Amino acid sequence: MLSIDNEGAITLPEALLERICAEHTDKEVELVIVDAKSMHALNLEHRNVDKTTDVLSFPIDDFPHAPLGSIVINYELAFQKAAELGHEKEEEIALLFIHGLLHLLGFDHETDHGEMRKNEEELIFRYALPKSLIVRTEEV
Numbered sequence: 721m722l723s724i725d726n727e728g729a730i731t732l733p734e735a736l737l738e739r740i741c742a743e744h745t746d747k748e749v750e751l752v753i754v755d756a757k758s759m760h761a762l763n764l765e766h767r768n769v770d771k772t773t774d775v776l777s778f779p780i781d782d783f784p785h786a787p788l789g790s791i792v793i794n795y796e797l798a799f800q801k802a803a804e805l806g807h808e809k810e811e812e813i814a815l816l817f818i819h820g821l822l823h824l825l826g827f828d829h830e831t832d833h834g835e836m837r838k839n840e841e842e843l844i845f846r847y848a849l850p851k852s853l854i855v856r857t858e859e860v
Contacts (some may be wrong), residue, residue, distance in 0.1 A: 721747075723749070728755060730813075736814055749788050750789070750790040752792045754771065755794055759797070768807075775817075786832060811850055815849055818840060818849075847859060
């Protein structure tokens with residue numbers, strides 16, 4: 721189940737996001753859409769990184785029947801990246817959602833020897849989305 725807090729009041733590919741969520745977990749996932757300033761504050765508070773970012777994940781794993789966690793997406797950065805790469809804003813939101821969901825499911829691209837990248841690429845192919853976030857980051 722997906723609950724959405726759309727602070728940016730942007731158009732979201734809700735049906736696709738709900739499908740992605742339902743196909744990968746039976747737990748509730750919260751999606752929060754924020755602006756760059758709010759994301760900067762979250763990144764500083766939770767990761768001690770003094771800049772904005774595109775997506776953050778906050779797992780909840782202390783309780784057996786708790787939601788899976790929250791995914792926070794910076795819509796301003798997502799829209800900028802979509803324009804830069806020439807694809808739809810909604811596709812970029814879906815890419816970031818997949819990336820965040822995989823983190824909530826326990827994957828960590830910094831330590832899992834390519835497992836998250838493999839899963840991300842499979843999901844992106846399945847949902848006919850543009851190049852994965854991990855692949856784009858590695859190309860820079």
